[in-house]
Amino acid sequence: MSASRIEYTYCISNQQRMQQRRSLPNKVEHHRSVRSAAMLARLSGIRPHPGAQRPEMTPRPYTSPARTAAAAEKRGEVVRCATKFLREQDIARFSLDAVAKAAGVTRLTVYNQFGSRRGLLEAVFDEIARTGGLTRLPKVLAAEDPIEALKGLVDVFCDFWASDSALGRLFDAIGLDPEFGAVLLARNELRRDVLTRLVGRMPLERASATDKRDAIALMFMLTSYPAYRMLAASRPDKAIRKMVKEACLDAIDRLGRTSPR
Secondary structure (H helix, E strand, O other): OOOHHHHHHHHHHHHHHHHHHHHHHHHHHHHHHHHHHHHHHHHHOOOOOOOOOOOOOOOOOOHHHHHHHHHHHHHHHHHHHHHHHHOOHHHHHHHHHEEEEEEEEOHHHHHHOOOHHHHHHHHHHHHHHOOOHHHHHHHHHOOOHHHHHHHHHHHHHHHHHHHHHHHHHHHOOOOOOOHHHHHHHHOOOHHHHHHHHHHHHOOOOOHHHHHHHHHHHHHHHHHHHHHHHHHHHHOOHHHHHHHHHHHHHHHHHHHHHHOOO
């Protein structure tokens, strides 16, 4: 082989080696990237082959007992402050901002807990019902004899109406605040539903639907706060209970003696 041919071959080979050396770092980085991607895919539970779809990751449910207890305590404190506000302040000023300020928390905290002014009012009425003993009602209504359950209902509501002197102020505000009035009246209607179910358990086949509805309306009025307050102005609590029970039983008795219309 001539000297010029050898020199040409050497130059070509040398150029190829230089190109390989220059491309080697890129190839190394490429392989490293592939290995890293494959490792990440394995750790993530994703198949490393092309075109694979990433599965949906379901977050683990986690509830911190300490955090839950702290949130419940904060909610309870807000409800207590809101209840005190309704008893002592102008009901027209009742708002998430006013309650948040009284409770020493932000408005956002109150909003996240209750969602709206109405939601906060519902929570306040739940608290008033709890402290007033209305939680006894399911046990009373579970009595096998519906007449005894009716007598128990009268006792529960007389206890409730007498339990909190601020209830009169709340009922007086029904016409002053439409939203407040709507929540309170809706709560009040639950008593009518209970009375309707009690009457439905009684053997009153002879009574018409109209007569039953009228009797329920009468008992609904007799067990209301306005009726209790009016009677309490001149009678002791024991006398009120006796009078209301007798009136309710008389309404039921007349239903049993009524001929269908």
